Amino acid sequence: MSQILKIISPHVSQFIVKKSLFVTSVCKASTVADAKAFIEHVRDLSASHNCWAYRIGESNYRFSDDGEPSGTAGRPIYAAICANNIDDVVVVVTRYFGGIKLGAGGLIRAYSRATTECLRDAPKVELSPTADLSIAVTWEHIGVVQAIAERHERLDTVFNDSGCTIVLRVALDEEQKVRQEILDASKGFAKIE
Known part of the structure; x- marks a missing residue:
């Protein structure tokens, strides 16, 4: 195609x-x-x-x-x-x-x-193929996840009582690397969909 x-x-x-x-x-x-x-x-x-x-x-x-x-x-x-x-x-x-x-x-x-x-x-x-990642993170880890988010296309940020959900668009060939970087930075507490 x-x-x-x-x-x-x-x-x-x-x-x-x-x-x-x-x-x-x-x-x-x-x-x-x-x-x-x-x-x-x-x-x-x-x-x-x-x-x-x-x-x-x-x-x-x-x-x-x-x-x-x-x-x-x-x-x-x-x-x-x-x-x-x-x-x-x-x-x-x-x-x-x-x-x-x-x-x-x-x-x-x-x-x-x-x-x-x-x-x-x-x-x-x-356009390169992309993937959208929905990242739910607690208040404790927002700063480190937002620092990673700044290097990618941010589609949305929704704050709630326990923290926020950040939606990022990343290049498909970088998806696994970004997922791992977020998990490492949040000590495994971020939930990524």
């Missing part, structure tokens, strides 16, 4: 098809709120259409034709995202109508091309 890619900074590209200008904006989106905020930020109300799609993980995705004929914009944008193995991304294709109708096939090709070209040129990195 191909490596999953992630956008690291926003990118914009454009091209013209039969006098219609297609401006494509792409950005990293780690949450649905990030995706919606970006869509609202780049939406141009003076444009004919602001079609979009986002993909956050395998099952969290949406797309919109924004007034284009059903299935001619949002779905091709989303299909291009998937075909390029991009995750945690939002794409908005803004179309300024040039007076010549493209037809359903022409629209599908134009939105697909707009997305593919922008994703191709956008700065991105390959």
